[in-house]
Amino acid sequence: MKNSIRKERKKEIISGLYELSQSEGLENVSIAKIGKHLGMPPSLVMHYFPNKRLLILGLIDHILHQYQLIYKPIISKMENQPRINPELLVDRLFSRDWNLLFDDGVFFSCYAFIFRDASIKREYKNLHVKLRMTLKTLLDKDEVLMNGDTGLLAERIFVVIEGAYYYLSMMDDPKTYDEKLKIFKDQVYELIYSEINRLEQPARSG
Amino acid sequence: MKNSIRKERKKEIISGLYELSQSEGLENVSIAKIGKHLGMPPSLVMHYFPNKRLLILGLIDHILHQYQLIYKPIISKMENQPRINPELLVDRLFSRDWNLLFDDGVFFSCYAFIFRDASIKREYKNLHVKLRMTLKTLLDKDEVLMNGDTGLLAERIFVVIEGAYYYLSMMDDPKTYDEKLKIFKDQVYELIYSEINRLEQPARSG
DNA sequence: TTATTTATTGAATATTCATTCAATATTAAA
DNA sequence: TTTAATATTGAATGAATATTCAATAAATAA
Secondary structure (H helix, E strand, O other), X not given: OHHHHHHHHHHHHHHHHHHXXXXXXXXXXXXXXXXXXXXXXXXXXXXXXXOHXXXXXHHHHHHHHHHHHOOXXXXXXXXXXXXXXXXXXXXXXXXXXXXXXXXXXHHHHHHHHHHOOHHHHHHHHHHHHHHHHHHHHHHHOOOOHHHOOHHHHHHHHHHHHHHHHHHHOOOOOHHHHHHHHHHHHHHHHHHHHHHHHHHHOOOOOO | OHHHHHHHHHHHHHHHHHHHHHHHXXXXXXXXXXXXXXXXOHHHHHHHXXXXXXXXXXXXXXXXXXXXXXXXXXXHHHOOOOOOOHHHHHHHHHOOHHHHOOOHHHHHHHHHHHHOOHHHHHHHHHHHHHHHHHHHHHHHOOOOHHHOOHHHHHHHHHHHHHHHHHHHOOOOOHHHXXXXXXXXXXXXXXXXXXXXXXXXXXXXXX
């Protein structure tokens, strides 16, 4: 019981930091503002996070955890099927449902820390490697794709997803956004289909 | 003459801001620090940039300008040739020579502003669209590729480049870095070669 | 119950922040 | 040379910053 109030408070504080980062920008959030936002004195914030760096680390933990949740529904929907459905897979990979899970601005503000904090860089890297492994595990269940290099395919798919995430964040006009989105989805389709074709046909000289 | 000292001073200040952002992080730079770094009173900094937002805008202008310079050498090397050399092109597109031109940490710190500042978003978008048009122009000079959709090809190439830039920034180990880099370079080769193959062969049903 | 640990408060700290202002120095235009 | 515009200085502002501390309240353990 003693410990649970501590955990809850820490969560509450990180949520407050997150909300303020979303509306005002991470660089404009202070401990006093967090306290005011949550109705507690700044000294209580510092009781749980003795310095600002720990606060930032807590926020990054939270965001990376949310990020990871994005792909949970894909996995549960696809596992236990002998063949993957490329349309469905790509649809889910590019879905922006996760916009409900976390804010892109906060995500990239935190991302910028990887260049000056080695442990943050490691955390971000672990997440991205883990996501690739998740996709690889999914591809490994397909009875055709499993005969190829699913790790390589997962890398190639994710680099498009991440490039698209970065690039599409700049698009304001929904029409342009959809046009570009279609391009990148098709690009991933082709990665999958050409791998399937390659594996289904007998080896050729090249 | 009167105007040139103004322009030089503004450049000097932006450079100072850039250097400090590189070493301390953009969020930790203040007007006083810039002044100290350059040996001038903070009031002089504010004489040229009346508020902090204008300072940030100046920094972003500077970075986007540098970013654009990355691809200058590619263009000059490749234009006036009837066929593009895919190896050479991909090598240049993925070269990290630009690390001399600007700092990735500062770049992403500034990028994070697009989510809360519409005019910054527009600037970033314009840059990225322009880079794609530059590549398209290059592809259009190739006597085979010119018969296909070079705009689409440019989009597909750049999304890989940008995804790779984002993802590879997390890699510390040079060996891992090179392995991943090779994957993404090959991915772009294949985009180019499969487009060339498609265009060189007679139309098929499908 | 008492003792001990944890949670919470509010006041206080020195430092840094962006910004303003009046005064002076320098330069260009007349 | 005089005038006007700009460049530069240094001091001053109040607000906000992260952090500290002692005191109190609440919860748990003895």
